Amino acid sequence: MQYFxxxxxxxxxxxxxxxxINSLGGFKSFVMVGTADAxxxxxxxxxxxxxxxxxxxxxxxxxxxxxxxxxxHTLSNIEKTGFYTINHVKADFYxxxxxxxxxxxxxxxxxxxxxxxxxxIDGFHAPFVxxxxxxxALEMREKHPLSINGTIFIIGEIKHIIVPEDVIQPDxxxxxxxxxxxxxxxxxxxxxxxxLARLTYAKTDSFPKEIALK
Amino acid sequence: MQYFxxxxxxxxxxxxxxxxINSLGGFKSFVMVGTADAxxxxxxxxxxxxxxxxxxxxxxxxxxxxxxxxxxHTLSNIEKTGFYTINHVKADFYxxxxxxxxxxxxxxxxxxxxxxxxxxIDGFHAPFVxxxxxxxALEMREKHPLSINGTIFIIGEIKHIIVPEDVIQPDxxxxxxxxxxxxxxxxxxxxxxxxLARLTYAKTDSFPKEIALK
Numbered sequence: 409m410q411y412f413x414x415x416x417x418x419x420x421x422x423x424x425x426x427x428x429i430n431s432l433g434g435f436k437s438f439v440m441v442g443t444a445d446a447x448x449x450x451x452x453x454x455x456x457x458x459x460x461x462x463x464x465x466x467x468x469x470x471x472x473x474x475x476x477x478x479x480x481h482t483l484s485n486i487e488k489t490g491f492y493t494i495n496h497v498k499a500d501f502y503x504x505x506x507x508x509x510x511x512x513x514x515x516x517x518x519x520x521x522x523x524x525x526x527x528x529i530d531g532f533h534a535p536f537v538x539x540x541x542x543x544x545a546l547e548m549r550e551k552h553p554l555s556i557n558g559t560i561f562i563i564g565e566i567k568h569i570i571v572p573e574d575v576i577q578p579d580x581x582x583x584x585x586x587x588x589x590x591x592x593x594x595x596x597x598x599x600x601x602x603x604l605a606r607l608t609y610a611k612t613d614s615f616p617k618e619i620a621l622k
Numbered sequence: 623m624q625y626f627x628x629x630x631x632x633x634x635x636x637x638x639x640x641x642x643i644n645s646l647g648g649f650k651s652f653v654m655v656g657t658a659d660a661x662x663x664x665x666x667x668x669x670x671x672x673x674x675x676x677x678x679x680x681x682x683x684x685x686x687x688x689x690x691x692x693x694x695h696t697l698s699n700i701e702k703t704g705f706y707t708i709n710h711v712k713a714d715f716y717x718x719x720x721x722x723x724x725x726x727x728x729x730x731x732x733x734x735x736x737x738x739x740x741x742x743i744d745g746f747h748a749p750f751v752x753x754x755x756x757x758x759a760l761e762m763r764e765k766h767p768l769s770i771n772g773t774i775f776i777i778g779e780i781k782h783i784i785v786p787e788d789v790i791q792p793d794x795x796x797x798x799x800x801x802x803x804x805x806x807x808x809x810x811x812x813x814x815x816x817x818l819a820r821l822t823y824a825k826t827d828s829f830p831k832e833i834a835l836k
Contacts, residue, residue: 410785412784412785413782417680425794426794428677429677430677431798432674435649436650437647438649458647460644461768462643468647471673503821506830556764566628566631566643568625568628570623570626580637580638580639580640581808581811583811584807585807589649591815593799594796597817597819599815599816601813602816604812607720607812611725616721619810
């Protein structure tokens with residue numbers, strides 16, 4: 409095992425430290441955020457900072473870096489319209505999803521640039537990704553600039569959900585492995601998954617059992 | 623594909639909705655948070671809400687539910703001492719990690735209850751998990767109660783890091799798949815991973831290539 413002190417961390421070259429520290433966060437949700445500006449021009453950007461905040465109301469958080477090209481267009485569209493979609497990524501298009509992080513100019517849609525397909529539902533301004541299996545639409549509820557490093561913490565409430573019918577388990581668990589969702593680690597590593605097990609609610613007087621999947 | 627409106631979401635039974643909404647967040651980092659109270663009594667709790675905030679300074683976020691038994695002891699110890707550790711979970715002890723979510727009383731250490739081993743480094747108050755391969759120590763920098771649902775958002779700065787030497791790549795990427803780190807989905811599903819590829823930085827004029835791993 410190798411040990412790194414705060415002095416060692418501070419001494420790391422900037423890009424080396426970015427790759428190193430980002431890896432420590434563990435496996436992450438890898439999703440594409442779909443938005444449109446007031447004129448309906450679409451934007452798509454990959455995010456690995458999605459996290460669950462609560463189920464009632466249904467809330468998700470996102471950390472956005474305002475100085476990044478792809479994320480800046482996303483942030484601007486969310487701020488102006490209030491709406492965005494979150495789309496899980498499958499193995500058959502993860503390279504296209506990664507490619508949407510390139511610094512395309514504002515007048516170029518990442519949908520067209522990468523060959524992904526916008527999909528709309530009635531009454532919702534932001535586009536989904538048609539190729540995505542698990543996707544949901546949010547309305548921004550709160551925006552917190554984090555003065556500690558200049559990033560922005562956004563809280564959204566889930567308004568619409570689209571998932572494959574056959575991955576929903578009787579207890580509400582959505583089997584995203586069966587749906588083909590991939591995960592990522594660090595800045596650029598993509599992975600499929602193999603389930604070890606679902607485990608029953610932990611109690612102090614017994615060890616958890618496996619939950620069978622249908 | 624099955625569609626759910628906000629009305630459908632609101633009509634879900636509470637535990638069904640918790641399982642459903644939690645799954646939508648995608649694959650998540652599954653870690654154990656190690657703390658000790660002022661007297662040194664240890665506590666260990668599983669979290670799936672860890673997220674990267676930035677590398678310079680090195681910051682991680684955590685969403686804590688104050689009404690949950692396991693997380694409440696963690697929160698109390700972090701608030702009183704300022705310190706905590708984050709420990710990745712491997713396949714050979716993920717069931718023990720899950721078990722630490724049981725509502726053990728304050729005077730029972732989850733280390734003892736599950737057979738995991740506390741490990742200390744000089745000058746740091748909170749215990750690591752010896753069995754964990756990738757682990758780091760943090761000092762709490764900020765605490766934001768989220769009035770929208772009563773959870774608490776904690777920002778910590780990384781002070782110490784321990785990782786296996788052979789999983790660090792030349793560019794700083796830490797190969798957590800090689801280190802045996804598992805991921806989770808929903809409230810109770812655990813998964814190992816298979817790398818698809820690491821991809822080069824995306825540019826508008828070319829498609830990404832694979833980065834070889836050593």
